[in-house]
Amino acid sequence: MSEPRTEISSLGEFGLIDHLTRNNETHHASTILSVGDDAAVLDHFGKQIVVTTDLLIEDVHFDLTYTPLRHLGYKSVVVNLSDIYAMNATPAQITVSLGISNRFSVEALDEFYDGIYTACEKYNVDLVGGDTSSSNKGFIISVVAIGEVAPDKFVKRDGAKKGDLICVSGDLGAAYLGLLLMEREKRIFLESPSVQPDLENQDYIIRRLLKPEARKDIIEFLQQNQITPTSMMDVSDGLSSDLLHICKQSNVGCVIYEDKIPIHEDARLFAFKLELDPTACALSGGEDYELLFTIGQDEYEKLLTNEQISVVGHVTDADQGAHIITRGGNKHPLTAQGWNAFKK
Amino acid sequence: MSEPRTEISSLGEFGLIDHLTRNNETHHASTILSVGDDAAVLDHFGKQIVVTTDLLIEDVHFDLTYTPLRHLGYKSVVVNLSDIYAMNATPAQITVSLGISNRFSVEALDEFYDGIYTACEKYNVDLVGGDTSSSNKGFIISVVAIGEVAPDKFVKRDGAKKGDLICVSGDLGAAYLGLLLMEREKRIFLESPSVQPDLENQDYIIRRLLKPEARKDIIEFLQQNQITPTSMMDVSDGLSSDLLHICKQSNVGCVIYEDKIPIHEDARLFAFKLELDPTACALSGGEDYELLFTIGQDEYEKLLTNEQISVVGHVTDADQGAHIITRGGNKHPLTAQGWNAFKK
Secondary structure, eight states: OOOOOOOOGGGGHHHHHHTTTTOOOOTTTTTEEOSSSSSEEEOTTTTTEEEEEEEEBBTTTOOTTTTOHHHHHHHHHHHHHHHHHTTTTTTEEEEEEEEEEETHHEEEEEEEHHHHHHHHHHHHEEEEEHHHHHHOSSSEEEEEEEEHHHHHHHHSSSOOTTTOEEEEEEEOOOOHHHHHHHHHHHHHHHOOSSSSSOOOOOOHHHHHHOOOOHHHHHHHHHHHHTTEEEEEEESSSSSSHHHHHHHHHHHEEEEEEEEGGGGOOOHHHHHHHOOOOOHHHHHOOOOOEEEEEEEEEEGGGTTTTOEEEEEEEEEEEEEOOOOEETTOOOOOOOOOOOOOOGGG | OOOOBBBGGGGHHHHHHHHHHHTOOOOOTTTEEOOOSSEEEEEEEEEEEEEEEEEBEEEEEBOOTTTHHHHHHHHHHHHHHHHTTTTOOOOEEEEEEEETTTSSSSHHHHHHHHHHHHHHHHHOOOEEEEEEEEOOOSSSEEEEEEEEESSTTOOOOSSOTOOOOOEEOOOOSHHHHHHHHHHHHHHHHHHHHTTTOOOOTHHHHHHOOOSSOHHHHHHHHHTTTTTTOEEEEESSSOOHHHHHHHHHHEEEEEEEEEGGSOOOOOHHHHHHHTTHHHHHHHHHHOOOEEEEEEEOOHHHHHHOOOOOOOEEEEEEGGOOOOOEOOOSSSEEETTOOOGGGGGO
């Protein structure tokens, strides 16, 4: 039994947009005008607006041989919302623009939009517009996220001060290990298509790669406990690279401790299986979409109730540089490529 | 003497962004935080926000064999601003995201950004963010424009009423004829690279294709003269297709008159040279980025001082359909593909 396939050309550009947005409902009072005109109209009266955008290109940012379209739609939204949360703001609207090759059917796009709408529902954001065109070169996704924040309550990367504690949410490195697993299975499949994939019950690291979440809960926790980070960003390029951004923009140095870096047990075991160092994966892996932030030492007590937040080090003077202290007590410089000394 | 060529890889992703935005200055009080963090922060206190986005893909939306990068940067901004003006709003900020293949040099990107900044200057908008990544498939441009409008003063496509006058700014069809000219020259060049291009002093139609402008002046005129259109959109797909959008969304019909459609003399002559009907080019050509709007009849007198606005017809009941009256007095239905009967 073959699945139904509706050609995109049978709907036309405007018919396709109507089809994909036919069940779109908006929930925010700030969403005045949504899909279907030249632009969307928003009214965030009394708030500041936060805007971010990410461009995702097939075979650069994702591989459709192992990425379900539903998850890709979900992830395309989440990676943008993560940037909004990283400003200490609350996302409210998104736009989605697509370049679509005609190897896609309408049913395939429906799956992609299922993922988009699922993310909108979960994170309470409205889809308010976008642009759809053909692409002769694969699937291209451009998402914009718009959020709001009380005036001057946004958190940048440049406010870390000497003595501040360096915190991360969740755990690090698992998405990268999920990527290594999927790439290995893809290679095996291409060489021997009859071999069944061996995903080794690695649900956790695969989910971290294919269906990441943005840390709405952490921002809510910080707000409820009246903790305002001195600096914050999301971990998209790996802890090393991202922490170095904060150090550079805040004009400070840092020390982090290997034994404090949160790594999920499944990630740790799979790293060992690949003869990789789990810490190197956490430092350089990327795509974790956790929050990295600094707080004043006097806020430390308030963090203790939240097991999802780890204190991994502290901020120093700029002339101290940026370092990691290993479990064995050795001190290595952090580099944007991660902790090279650790890599095998 | 060869031009200097700096490889993008020599700067790295973050170095490239720093380089491209090194002279970026922001001018709007509403631009609180610009390039360099997870997101931009805007404060349009007391105004409504208008958001639009366009995705431009190489060989779908532009052809680098005859499109100077400087003009492409300029046009990428302008097509988005045009959507903001079409809402009766004023653009204030843009973001620019790029997918760049490594056949581009840093110098080539500098040219592209020259065009971006020139448009920002001319239209008084701030560049506040974006995303830069590699692309294995050609040049990809995603621009977001953000504008502001006094509460509930935005103009949609659904407000046209029976008896309203149908107006267009500037002239129509020239960009399409510019495209035909450039495509002809490209074909000739590919067949016989030694033949010099014959652009026939067609500056006007080439400029309309490669370096269009958004009709800021028309929005300012309407505001100064306290004219609020009942519906408005920009002409990007051709007068026929776009007017049919207004008719559908406003649930009305329309009549337009062939002899009222504004067509530039250069466009008319070049159409004849290609044995095309100039009216068909205006109806179906697209990419003119003029404004199409409807106004109540009592506003007619106020328009007379502006030679850049033509009244091309009027709005009827929906059951009258959508028609064009030819110079010869015949009545033809308007179709989304343009006035098919006229096409040769």
